[in-house]
Amino acid sequence: MKITKIPAPYSPAYRDALFRISATADEIVELDIFDHAGTGIIGRKRLYGSTVYDVNVAGYAQGQFEVAPLRTVQCTFVAPPKRIVNLTVGSGSTRSTTRLNAGIRTIYSYEKLSASPETRTIGPEESDEIAVIAEGGTLKAVAVVAGTPATPVTLATKNDADGLHVFGLKMADMRAKLRAAGLREPTEGEIVTVRILDGEDEEMACQRYRVAPTGEQNVRICWWNGYGQIDYHTMRCVLSNGYDIRKERVYTADGYRTTGCSRENRLSLASDFVNRETMEWLSGIAVAPGVWMEQNYAFVPLDVLTETVTTVSETLSQLQLTVRKSAREIYQHQ
Known part of the structure; x- marks a missing residue:
């Protein structure tokens, strides 16, 4: 088994993120998908019956993101821990890792990561x-x-x-x-x-x-x-600015009673x-x-x-x- 192609660095996890696997025709590939730390297995796939497989791992990255606004008290640089996910695919000693971002397009250095106007x-x-x-x-x-x-x-x-x-x-x-x-x-x-x-x-x-x-x-x-x-x-x-109010009521011998609000x-x-x-x-x-x-x-x-x-x-x-x-x-x- 060989990993012949991986998603480009900082590819989007909300588009297809394909690892290409090659194997012999009679080979059964037991593929593990690892978490951001590279230690926990979050998915497994068994591949057989072909010599080339494209494995989409985007869904495994999506569940690991935590995108939220920063809370700072002064101007500073921060490396948000869960806006980028490292995803590793491997079988036995053969492994490859890529970085996926929490967006819908590949991101690059030397660009502002926003479509905001000038x-x-x-x-x-x-x-x-x-x-x-x-x-x-x-x-x-x-x-x-x-x-x-x-x-x-x-x-x-x-x-x-x-x-x-x-x-x-x-x-x-x-x-x-x-x-x-x-x-x-x-x-x-x-x-x-x-x-x-x-x-x-x-x-x-x-x-x-x-x-x-x-x-x-x-x-x-x-x-x-x-x-x-x-x-x-x-x-x-x-x-x-106002409120939508919901009440749950039951009718009793003494009349209506509110059981939830x-x-x-x-x-x-x-x-x-x-x-x-x-x-x-x-x-x-x-x-x-x-x-x-x-x-x-x-x-x-x-x-x-x-x-x-x-x-x-x-x-x-x-x-x-x-x-x-x-x-x-x-x-x-x-």
């Missing part, structure tokens, strides 16, 4: 993520505010970075670092550019942010994107009016396997009920989403 809005107290694939060297995040000296301010560094790394941007910390460098903070409407650089100061990813006002109705949403990472956007208006928080949210590129990106919220709302410094899981999104119109478009919190609130009963 310029996005962000509030002065909000956070964001920029994910890249590192190749074993140094990572550095720097920021420049438009209209200020071009010398960038370093926000965070990471040495010996290998594999997936995510830069967690905290606007409050960035503003503090700008002040410490003797530079002014970006004001409403101004552009700040954040770049991720390698050890040779070559650009790996770049994101421009336009500083937006903090509104009373702002709702910060984040979601699991098609690259297997987390994107963020602020919805600017709460169109409605729960409620679900349902919200209708609206974005700013945005262009087509931004609308295409935001439409990913409706199909994302994980969506969260930032509330009281925590990320609350959401269930997105919207099933139709219009991305092209004669004028600017506005995304309207109907969501509910994934967890029901349980109340006392008789």
Whole structure:
């Protein structure tokens, strides 16, 4: 038995991920599929009756992902442990391993792992993520505010970075670092550019942010994107906010009696009016396997009920989403 082909590094686990096995015509191949650590067997296949087999291991990787928003208190690089899965296939002493990502497309180094537009809005107290694939060297995040000296301010560094790394941007910390460098903070409407650089100061990813006002109705949403990472956007208006209440009742000799009571928080949210590129990106919220709302410094899981999104119109478009919190609130009963 030989393993003659494996999925490319960082192939998507939500598309076919094929290992090709060759064997003699009369050979029975007992194939083991190992977990991320390479020690636990999570699947077995018996192959016989042919000389070439294509084994799709995508489903074995899917159950090992844990994609969730980062929780950081300052600008920093983080290597999220379960957004990339190592998957090993083998029989006896013959083994091969590849890395699969939690998205729907192959990801590469020196690209921003998001379909977000070149310029996005962000509030002065909000956070964001920029994910890249590192190749074993140094990572550095720097920021420049438009209209200020071009010398960038370093926000965070990471040495010996290998594999997936995510830069967690905290606007409050960035503003503090700008002040410490003797530079002014970006004001409403101004552009700040954040770049991720390698050890040779070559650009790996770049994101421009336009500083937006903090509104009373702002709702910060984040979601699991098609690259297997987390994107963020602020919805600017709460169109409605209420509860769906469920009661379980029985009829007794004394009348109706409530035996169970729960409620679900349902919200209708609206974005700013945005262009087509931004609308295409935001439409990913409706199909994302994980969506969260930032509330009281925590990320609350959401269930997105919207099933139709219009991305092209004669004028600017506005995304309207109907969501509910994934967890029901349980109340006392008789």
